Amino acid sequence: MAQSDVRGQDPAVDDGMSLEPRSREATEGSGRHGGGRRRGDSRAERPRRRRRALRWSATVLAVVILGTAGAGYLYYQHLNSNIRKGQRSSGDDSKAVRTPANAAGQTPLNILLIGSDSRNTPEDLKLGGHRQSVGAPPLADVQMLIHLSADRKSAAMVSIPRDTRVHIPECTDPKTGKKYPETDDIINTTLARGGAGCTLATWEDLTGVYIDHWMMIDFAGVVNMADAIGGVEVCVKQNVWDHPTPAQPGGSGLKLKAGTQKIYREQALQWLRTRHAWGSDLMRARAQHMYLNSMIRTLKKQNVFTDSGRLMDLAEAATKSLQVSEEIGTVKKLYDLAMELKSVPTNRITSMTMPHVDDPQNGEHVVPDQANADKMWQMLRDDVPFDKNGKPSAAQQVANTTPATKTPSTDPGRLGVLVRNATRTATAAAVGGRANDISEVLAQKGYTRATTDTSAxxxxxxxxxxxxxADLQGDAQAVARALGIPTTAVKQSTDVSGVTVVVGADWRTGTGYPKQSKPKAGDLPGGSDAINGSDSTPCMPVYKPYQW
Structure with missing residues (x-):
């Protein structure tokens, strides 16, 4: 099949079949006898011969197109029909906003990759789990945000451990219409509370990062993709066997000898699922990052996008394996997305895990390490590269970072302002009386009608x-200036009926808003366990009970 069939017949893609001659030498050397120009040729004969050759080429090409277009179109439709689609977000109250465009008008792209532990197909059940699991709601055991920078020159892959306790917003199941109330629970339960759209809404609630799309893959999908790629190279420091032990039942079954080797099919799934042999969820995330980095390097080496046979295998496996949010639910859109990701050099790809600490409420769970996690989310929101390998460009400057100043519609003493306490975090209770403290500061600044929201x-x-x-934008900006809050933190929202100050976890003490330092490229927070995509040296250490 021609490449244009898989690509949705994108006219921007050069398929190598242009009717124009590639060079003068190629044109003069063409002809029935091959070879170059014969000694007796006249100048008048050469243009006629070129025209005949051109007509012959066009005729052959037309026959090929007529003979294959129907099959190509049917195959393209077949691939489209493989793709399962779902609602982008099932959360009912997302406050995440897109990152402003840079000076070139470009915006970042954020994709949430979800690995489901569903056993609801015979193939998935054969690869893991028990028959009792059939029909049970799936869990989102692998969750990774892929961030592609606005200038498409760097990328990040950020994981959250599956046992992280977070605030889960209210979600509505798009299939049944059932509403799930907001709650605090571990993040892998979100898939059963409104599908992948609820997982996306939870990530947005946690990070403040606007997420454009989600993609979800199950057990069988991982196996099929690994097979289509031709195996992925991994490394272990010791012989590893992730098997049941007296102290710990279960295990992925992964069994490999020490060293570097390629893994295929079920072994790829076992590698991604292994936790006990690596010693922790943090190390499992590291193994997953190593696998994805290796897979990206493998695809770049293979140049799979110019190998029509390999491309067809990969397209078939990918479209059968993936569920995606509906706005990217065609082969053409997925292909274009792959091209954007492929353009990023491997030394500009950084993978890491959200910094976290033990959950004080449950020793088997973790919660975000607030200061370090917040720094990571800010870098994503501000599109700050996680590596130091790039050169700053004019396009990286954010356009219109500071909104234009608007004139207030009324005097401070006549403006009603509501202050809310939002200082609660996953690891710390809200600061008592915080909203009242800031209301008093506003009153001293002339906003005598400022009140405290005590509802929640x-x-x-x-x-x-x-x-x-819009008529209250100038008033909101004036309130922000009075408190020392940057005008970039002034946001329009349909959730409020008047100017509202939401005091966040970044302002737990003091009456003046604390100065915020902006992170720089490569200035990663502690505890992120970062790996550069070009680094092929990492080798997984094996926890002693699982060495053989």
């Missing part, structure tokens, strides 16, 4: 000033 204690990483409509 919220949880927000960053302080924001919200307003419901």
């Amino acid at each position: 204690t919220l949880s927000e990483d960053s302080t924001v000033v919200q307003y419901p409509s």
Whole structure:
């Protein structure tokens, strides 16, 4: 099949079949007898011969197109029919906003990759789990945010351990219409509370990062993709066997000898699922990052996008393996997405895990390490590269970072301002009386009608000033200036009826908003366990009970 069939017949793709001669030498050397120009040729004969050759080429090409277009179109439709689609977000109250465009008008792209532990097909059941698991709601055991920079020159892959306790917003199951109330629970339960769209909404609630799309793959999908790629190279420091032990039942079954080797089919799934032999969830995330980095390097070496046979195998496996959010649910859109990801050099890809600490409520769970995790989310929101290998460009400068100043619609003493306490975090309770403290500061600044919202204690990483409509933007900006809050934190929101100050976890003490330092490229937070995509040297250490 021609490449254009898989690519959705994208006219921008050069398929190597242009009717124009590639060079003068190629044109003069063409002809029935091959070879170059014969001694007796005249100048008048050469153009006629070229025209005949051109007509012959065009005729052959037309026959090929007519003979294969129907089959190509049917195959393209077949691939499209393989793709399963779902609603982008099933959360009912997302406050995440897109990162402003840079000076070149480009915006980052964020994709949530979800690995499901579903056993709801015979193939999935054969690869892992028990028959009792059939029909049970799936868990999102692998969750990774892929961030592609606005200039498409760097990328990041950020994982959250599956046992991280987070705030899960209210979600609605798009299939049944059932509403699930907001709760605090571990993040891998989100898939059963409204599908992948609820997992995406939870990530947005936690990070404040707007997520454009999600992709989900199950057990069988991992096996099929590994097979289509031709295996992925991994490394272990010792012989490993992830098997049941007296102290720990279960295990992935992964069994490999020490050293570097390629893994295929079930072994690829076992590698990604192994936890006990690596010693922790953090190390499992590291193994997953190593696998994905190796897979990316493998695809780049193979140049699979110019190998039509390999491309067909990969297209078949990918479209059968993936569920995607509906706005990218065609082969053409997935191909274009792959091309954007492929353009990033491997030394500009950084994979890491959210910094976390033990959950004080449950020793088997973890919660975000607030300061370091917040720094990571800020870098994603501000599109700051996680590596130091790039050169700053004018396009990386954010356009219109500071909104234009608007004139307030009324005097401070006549403006009603509501203050909410959102200082609660996963590891710390809300600061008592925080909203009242800031209300008093506003009153001293002339906002005598400022009041405190006592209805609920919220949880927000960053302080924001919200307003419901454009006519109150100037008033909201004036309130922000009075408190020392940057105007970039002034946001329009349909969730408020007037100017509202939401005091976040970044302002737990003091009456003046603390100065915020902006992270720099490569300035990664502690505990992120970062790996560069070009580094092929990492080798997984094996926990002693699982060495053989």
